[in-house]
Amino acid sequence: MLDKVITSGTFSLDGGTWDVDNNVWLVGDxxxxxxxxxxxxxxxxxxRVGGRSVRAIVCTHAHNDHINAAADLARRTGAPIRLHPADQVLWEQVYGDEVAYEPLADGDKFEAGGIELQVLHTPGHAPGAVCLYAPEVGAxxxxxxxxxxxxxxxxxxxSSFDTIIASIRERLLMLPPETVVHTGHGDSTSIGAEAPHLEEWITRGH
Structure with missing residues (x-):
């Protein structure tokens, strides 16, 4: 139902480049x-997909390290790329106007293998950043x-610190505390593990 591939490459923005390992999540059956x-x-x-069909390639945001294999994977699988259009400026830094995506919006739903994913628009890290919530599996x-x-x-x-804090407070910390949080980099956590630390993040951030 849930699979992960860790891929390695670089993240580039504002003239800097960093080595990164990314979590690529596969949800379905x-x-x-x-x-x-x-x-x-x-x-x-x-x-890792193997012989399975890919219903969609969903981008949580358009920083290059999260989208730089999307066009190639779309060509290989025939799947549509989905992205919130508020990240258009970041998308164009990677693909210009040569690669199209289908816009997604807050409240959109995806389904694969009986698992429903709900789109939550959570700007802050990027204007079009989204999270995907799968209530049936608590993820x-x-x-x-x-x-x-x-x-x-x-x-x-x-990006905006105040905006990301508002997104986390209003959209994510409202979820059940046992919800497992599968992140774009590094280890998973849970809503319950992170929620008590909101105020110290705010103090640290400012």
């Missing part, structure tokens, strides 16, 4: 999956909005 954040290596992701795919230990980075262009 033995027949079909949704791929969340096609990062760095379309071949490795396609190998949240948070991209770079919420990590084990705090919110995603907001020190670069098109």
């Amino acid at each position: 033995a027949r079909e999956v949704v791929v969340i954040d096609a990062a760095h290596d379309a071949g490795a992701i396609a190998q 949240l795919f948070s991209g770079d909005t919420l990590f084990k230990g705090g919110p995603g980075a907001t020190g670069r262009s098109y």
Whole structure:
């Protein structure tokens, strides 16, 4: 029902480049999956998909390390790429106007293998950042909005600390505390583990 591929590459923004490992999540069953954040290596992701059909390639945001394998994976699988259009400026930094995506919006739903994913627009790390909530399996795919230990980075262009804190407080911490948070990088956590630390993040952030 839930699978992960860790791919490695670089993240570049504002003239800097950093080495990163990304979590690519596959949600579905033995027949079909949704791929969340096609990062760095379309071949490795396609190998993990195997013979399953890909219903959609969903981008939690358009930083290059989360989308740089999306076009290749779409060509291999025939699946549509889905992205919140508020991240258009970041998308164009990678693909210009050569690769199209289908816009997604808050409240949209995806389904693969009997698992429903609900789109939560959670701006802050990027204007079009989203999380995907699967209530039946008690899971949240948070991209770079919420990590084990705090919110995603907001020190670069098109990001806002106050906005990401509002997104986490109003959209994520309202979820059941046992909800497992599967992140875009690093280890998973839970809503219950992170919720008590909101005020210290705010103090630290300012």
